[in-house]
Amino acid sequence: xxxxxxxxxxxxxxxxxxxxxxxxxxQGYDVIGATMQIWDKDxxxxxxxxxGCCSLSAVxxxxxxxxxxxxxxxxxxxxxxxxxxxxxxxxxxxxxxxxPNPCIACNRYVKFEGLLQKALAxxxxxxxxxxxxxxxxxxxxxxxxxxxxxxxxxxxxxxLYHLNQNTLKHFLMPLxxxxxxxxxxxxxxxxLSVANKPESQEICFVPDDDYKGxxxxxxxxxxxxxxxxxxxxxxxxxxxxxxxxxxGQRKGLGIAAGKPLYVVKLDFANNQVIVGSNEDVFSSxxxxxxxxxxxxxxxxxxxxxxxxxxxxxxxxIAIVTPLTKGSVHVKFFEPQRAITPGQSVVFYDGDMVIxxxxxxxxx
Amino acid sequence: xxxIYFDHSATTPVDREVxxxxxxxxxxxxxxxxxxxxxxxxxxxxVEEARQSVAALLGAAANEIFFTSGGTESDNLALKGIAFxxxxxxxxxxxxxxxxxxxxxxxxxxxxxxFTVTYLPVDENAMVNVEDVRNAITDKTIxxxxxxxxxxxGTIQPIKEIGQLAKEKNIYFHTDAVQAVGNCHxxxxxxxxxxxxxxxxxxxxxxxxxxxYIRKGVKIESxxxxxxxxxxxxxxxxxxxxxxxLGKAADLARIELNQRISHLTNLRDKLIKGIQxxxxxxxxxxxxxxxxxxxxxxxxxxxxGESLLLNLDLKGIAASSGSACTSGxxxxxxxxxxxxxxxxxxxxxxxxxxxxxNTEDDINYCLExxxxxxxxxxxxxxxxxxxxxxxxNPCSQCDHH
Numbered sequence: 208x209x210x211x212x213x214x215x216x217x218x219x220x221x222x223x224x225x226x227x228x229x230x231x232x233x234q235g236y237d238v239i240g241a242t243m244q245i246w247d248k249d250x251x252x253x254x255x256x257x258x259g260c261c262s263l264s265a266v267x268x269x270x271x272x273x274x275x276x277x278x279x280x281x282x283x284x285x286x287x288x289x290x291x292x293x294x295x296x297x298x299x300x301x302x303x304x305x306x307p308n309p310c311i312a313c314n315r316y317v318k319f320e321g322l323l324q325k326a327l328a329x330x331x332x333x334x335x336x337x338x339x340x341x342x343x344x345x346x347x348x349x350x351x352x353x354x355x356x357x358x359x360x361x362x363x364x365x366x367l368y369h370l371n372q373n374t375l376k377h378f379l380m381p382l383x384x385x386x387x388x389x390x391x392x393x394x395x396x397x398x399l400s401v402a403n404k405p406e407s408q409e410i411c412f413v414p415d416d417d418y419k420g421x422x423x424x425x426x427x428x429x430x431x432x433x434x435x436x437x438x439x440x441x442x443x444x445x446x447x448x449x450x451x452x453x454x455g456q457r458k459g460l461g462i463a464a465g466k467p468l469y470v471v472k473l474d475f476a477n478n479q480v481i482v483g484s485n486e487d488v489f490s491s492x493x494x495x496x497x498x499x500x501x502x503x504x505x506x507x508x509x510x511x512x513x514x515x516x517x518x519x520x521x522x523x524i525a526i527v528t529p530l531t532k533g534s535v536h537v538k539f540f541e542p543q544r545a546i547t548p549g550q551s552v553v554f555y556d557g558d559m560v561i562x563x564x565x566x567x568x569x570x
Numbered sequence: 571x572x573x574i575y576f577d578h579s580a581t582t583p584v585d586r587e588v589x590x591x592x593x594x595x596x597x598x599x600x601x602x603x604x605x606x607x608x609x610x611x612x613x614x615x616x617v618e619e620a621r622q623s624v625a626a627l628l629g630a631a632a633n634e635i636f637f638t639s640g641g642t643e644s645d646n647l648a649l650k651g652i653a654f655x656x657x658x659x660x661x662x663x664x665x666x667x668x669x670x671x672x673x674x675x676x677x678x679x680x681x682x683x684x685f686t687v688t689y690l691p692v693d694e695n696a697m698v699n700v701e702d703v704r705n706a707i708t709d710k711t712i713x714x715x716x717x718x719x720x721x722x723x724g725t726i727q728p729i730k731e732i733g734q735l736a737k738e739k740n741i742y743f744h745t746d747a748v749q750a751v752g753n754c755h756x757x758x759x760x761x762x763x764x765x766x767x768x769x770x771x772x773x774x775x776x777x778x779x780x781x782x783y784i785r786k787g788v789k790i791e792s793x794x795x796x797x798x799x800x801x802x803x804x805x806x807x808x809x810x811x812x813x814x815x816l817g818k819a820a821d822l823a824r825i826e827l828n829q830r831i832s833h834l835t836n837l838r839d840k841l842i843k844g845i846q847x848x849x850x851x852x853x854x855x856x857x858x859x860x861x862x863x864x865x866x867x868x869x870x871x872x873x874x875g876e877s878l879l880l881n882l883d884l885k886g887i888a889a890s891s892g893s894a895c896t897s898g899x900x901x902x903x904x905x906x907x908x909x910x911x912x913x914x915x916x917x918x919x920x921x922x923x924x925x926x927x928n929t930e931d932d933i934n935y936c937l938e939x940x941x942x943x944x945x946x947x948x949x950x951x952x953x954x955x956x957x958x959x960x961x962x963n964p965c966s967q968c969d970h971h
Contacts, residue, residue: 239884281880326948328877329884 220268245289341383353377368563395446433478455545457503500562579923620817629757640780644767661711718750723856724865733762775819779812834863923951
């Protein structure tokens, strides 16, 4: 019998969560594996290329790993919660003129809060995930902390800034101390069949990555064609619906112009795509709302941070100033490219996550 | 950890005698029953004896039994085979909202092929009303398909009366008896059944084998084409070990039937009574008397059946839930919804299906573990807090789904 507490490992069928489960078993935890079933496809899956994170083939992979390392494994039903929170949010955000980040919403409401509730219901003390981030406790602050994984190229702390003191207390992320390369090596050493599985990138609930088809079905009003105008207000082309464009995008505008044109802004009020030069895509200030802070209870005075405005972007030094109504003003020292409403901005102090919020608009 | 199996409606363990005879027909007696030589003759003989055994269990003649791969295939063959063979006579089929998916999805397929299907409702006990069947009949009705006993809540339908009605109206009557065979007395003549589906692994036989009873003279066509096995209705080399195993399982079921029914009914009633005594805010789903002898289906208010199921599993007790996601399907139970249960009450359902191997000790262990799990889950349930405010109708908040 193991003496360590029970832990529920969120298994996606990928190499990261598989290794997480294997490591915790090795460390003597009473491990249960679980996959969240959040999206139901109507057609039989015979397509071996289908590697979305919630596909039945992902379940098969996770189950194989669980059998291999000898732990009980369950598929948990999260469909209603997922539909109510993530899909409705995704569609509503597009409708409201923002670029939603469904993975952040899924992480926040389903993968963390929802899974923690299930884990506690199963008598587990912890939930473990395969994220490249480190959870710790800082005695000086007297708080649970979240830091970047030691493999900065794979760091996923950006997507986790919403974790609060109560959730952090119950989560384990052992891979924060490993590099991705080491993860694959260890997975191979454990004999896990998923050691060399490619990473999945698509937004898992949009079949075949077909946003247009998905939105046409779920939110047909969001796909109204309209004008593409330049920064001076001149009509230069036609768009197929604002949700199909992203700020900073260059390709696929269908405009023949002398110089390269980029999407600068999506004007939902007037159903217009505004294009301009690459320089026009840069700005230095933004307003963020829906904030969560980890190292502090709340922001009471301006602080200097290193801030990141999207998963793949580089951090920039910025001053964060509290505003009324729980929002903040963020001023970067260097202009940032393609600040996008709906994406998250995350504040760091070195490797440690201070907190973050959702970008309301650039200024 | 001690393990207790309370999921016999999902599948049953193969009886050791059944397994023994099957092994013989995989190793020493392996001939193709269609072969002329002695190897073929000995397996042909075994197949025909098994057919006789299955027929005897149902009060049928041997030549009215056809072997298939299981309940799903038998249901598909009954529905599609009758529909396509009789479409000149009519295009209307009557079934119920609580059928197994093998029937429901076959009906949906037939609707796409131009047939019209009436899905009869059921009452709060999952019982079909014979008058509803009568009222649904039109001059185009060619088939009535009503399950013998429901797999989830165990309700046993008025098969004899529906069969009598179908007979009077000259309409074929099929029943999916997968859960009932081996658990109920069945005589196809007394009950006026024209077609009946059964499955081997629900009666201590192997998986991958089943049978369909088709009354002599019923007009049906094959849905699969090939050789002349099973009188061309179900071509393909016979699954001899499976057939022999099913035959043996049918023999055992016939001999032990009364004993099984009384044993299971006794344990079932003890379990239901114990749960009612020890746990508050529960609802027994299905008919109180007319239910499968081993079926217990209860909704525990304020908890999710899934959490209940997994906690039981972690304690070694195997059960089943209408809301659990085990095979990629996330839908709440269509049976419980058809009975008028709200989503929340349906989500809190747990099925414990008992089998001949279960003992009083098993029931006692369950009655010891289940209240503990319930107490813990309910203490942390947000549904619980909300519902205490609306104590009269704890399920009044389901409209947001």
